[in-house]
Amino acid sequence: MSAGVQTPVDPAPVDPTLVGTTAATTDGQRSRIPWRFIGGRVLFYVFTLWAAITLNFFLPRMLKGDAVQAFMARSRGQVTPEAEQALRTLFGLDKSVPLWQQYLGYWDNLLHGDLGISLSTGLAPVGEAIASALPWTLALVGVATIISFLVGTAVGAVIGWRRGSRLEALVPVTTFLGTIPYFWLGLIFIAVFSTALGWFPAGHAYEIGVEPGWNGPFISEVVSHAVLPVVTIVIVSLGGWVLGMRNMMLTVLDEDYITVAQAKGMPDRRVLWRYAARNAVLPQIQSFALAIGFIVGGTLVMEMVFSYPGIGLLLLNATNAKDYALMQGIFLVLVLAVLVANVIADIAYAVLDPRTRQTEA
Amino acid sequence: MTTLEFQHVTKVYNVRGSGQLKALDDVSFSLTSHQTIGLVGQSGSGKSTIAKILTQLERPTSGTVLLDGKPVPTFGKGLRRYRQQLRMVFQDPFASLNPYHSIRHHVERPLRLDRVVPPAEVDAEVRRLLERVRLDADAVIDRRPHELSGGQRQRVAIARALASRPSVLVADEPVSMLDVSIRLGVLALLSELQREEGLGVLYITHDLATARHFSDEIMVLNQGRIVERGAADDVILDPQDPYTRELRAASPDPEKHFQELAAQNAGGAR
């Protein structure tokens, strides 16, 4: 049988081992900053923000009775007619305006920074109430998250490195700590360290009578008042980091490049931190973004327990007073803050993991 | 006599971020029953793509696949009838069986799906198929895949493929993941089945030696194009195409002593 030959056109001798693979066909630039990766993530966050805002808009309209009526009854005529009208518009109880127009009006207000009127704080604008409380919460969450992440990841790395040692016992211990409800632990700490031992103050961010500002007494007050809340959050959230890091370390340590590094004679400490931990921490950064939502939730409850003047306390009071405008405003601000934190985490991940730059090619 | 035909089939994949990948470029061939065709090529040459298109797991970007002169239907009863005619044996015996289910389940499903035999006879037919591939039916039928060896699993995969009484069998590197000592046994089984059932077999491999051993004709695939086709011995012993020559030169020839080869390579510096 004669061979039906389709001769390829290229004249140069072909090395069969390089031919026909996908590596030969892809051939692009590698950009330093993975814009596409970050851009995709930002797009997603914008979508999430939109979803949260829309959810916020529809919730009261789906489920409520007439909240304004109830409020009017409670406040017994201390509300001006204009304020009442504003409230009705806010809750969509103004039947004269069609739904889609309310939606657009809502967005219009938002973009002007108008989150509505807070019923429980003397009819002040919601934005103001939140603005005075937000910094406290951010400080608490920020400090607690960073400490928890650093300590937890380091401990997890060491436990993973020393497989089978007695340190392994730390893992169930930290996981147990993670199942303790935040608020309960906080109360226990107050009972033990504050009331019984008197080491730390029992609540608030600073004592009344101390002048707020960048001065020594104030700062020391703030720090001493922050210790118990921060420690509580750190203890409870530590377990997740430890477990995750230890599991990743076990996976990474099985890789061949670790064996090569050790065989080259690299000191153990260097292999542990520069090679193993550095690769194992990458998925941790990804889960950082998810952990933030969890930590925020815990911090809110912490503030309620410690009467810390942050958003959590504000939310608690708003919930009890059925101040829906304030509640929704807080929710939006929280979502925004979490999304910003996510973007930062994504950028950090993109910078640290060279593989994200690969996808640009 | 069943004839399976590829006519000017091209398959292009869109790869995210780096444009397009042309897996197959104007491929045409025909395969009839009572015939084994070996499809030889390297990893990435498009062999598996041909297998996927044949089993309708992928659709060609252009070109047609014909069964007995008629285009293969893409849905409904026609597709089902086509699927009954053409079955595949996969490369990885460890992955092609569902770890959760018993061997009986694996061989039974095609029998039940295609209603090859009435329900009362299904069990007997399963046993018959297992014996056909030289497995002890009683020992094997209620086991899970992880309890069998690689060779045994591959035999189960062949039994599963034969269940619907197909006329064409696509064997995608059926022995490349098996221990060398058992490859011959499995290939001998395939060869015997091909003869006795009158199957048309497309034997896909990267190994020239087994291709020659097992096939009547050989097609050589390079970067999605068929560069040579002919009788097995002709293609292997007297390749016309430069790519085929490279392939043959790259395969170790057990006739030659290793030191001869080293001297040859050092002398003819490339």
Add this chain to the structure above:
Amino acid sequence: MTTPAEKTVIIHPVGAGAPETAAVLTDGAGSLPPVRGDRTFWTQLRASTAMFSNAKSAAGLIILGVFVLVALLAPVIAPADPNAQDLTATLEPPSWRHLLGTTHIGQDVFSQLVYGTRGVLVVGFLATIMATVVAIAVGVTAGYLRGWKSESLSALSNVFLVIPGLPLMIIVASQFEDPPLWVIAAVLGFTGWAWGARVLRAQTMSLRNRDFIQAARANGEPLHRIILVEMLPNLMAIIASSFVGTMTAAVLGLTTLAFIGVIPVSNLNWGTILFWAQQNNAFPDYWWWYVPAGLCIALLGVALSLVNFGIDEYVNPRLRSAGERARLMKRKGMNANAAVTQVRSVPGADPTNERSDA
């Protein structure tokens, strides 16, 4: 076609003929253990619960079982009606009459704890079941489909992952005046399904490309059979793990909401006990009121975590054996982290145990 004997055989089999065929033809003896009778439903069930058979899972399940028993037998175990007031015996420390003391209006704390178990477990299970069903529906579908359908489902679950759960729960829960149990469970499930969906989607995507799924598709299996019969059994471990994790979150969420006061106090659970304790200044003196409830929450969480640990080790044997191997090596005086294979100087010792699994 020429027979193999006539052609130059390029492959030289190791032994005479093909050993594989020979072993198979004669008898499975030596290569296969004897068949264990017929595969009944029970043996299959035993096999699929293998993930629960290690020590950690067993411990967790036992603790869980104790809680379930307490919930079921609450009227029998609790000495008193949890709401019954006795104003002559307020704020009493634990005694034989009141095992965990009394509240500010003389209610028996122990009885409250026992009856509260019902609230926690019922709502917890209900919420978890709802969340898991949604997670399976969304996750497996998103994993099996391709293209924009899969991406949009994934985006949906990511939205719920990113939005902080507790504030969302507070907002939604506070819209209701006096919600029935299933509504509370639904609120908890509404915020908790996303994690399971994401994990399931990843797992389904990797399963989908496995050869046995491709084989099923090539054989013309209908879609519902592929998902239910071929894929789902292989996803059981992940679903179990997700179920346990979601339940932990649901219990914590429920008790937190109760403590804050967002959920009406008519639903007695451990969180409401803490709510009343805080409202009535039980901290720090009246420890019997607030310590046991928190401990119970923690203990339930521990039980669930243990079960999860057990499932993890079953799914990823590396986690289990890494520690064991290292301890074994240490006992023989070797460093588990050394890169080179260590040579032992003790003569006659059996070196085969130290070699890592291929």
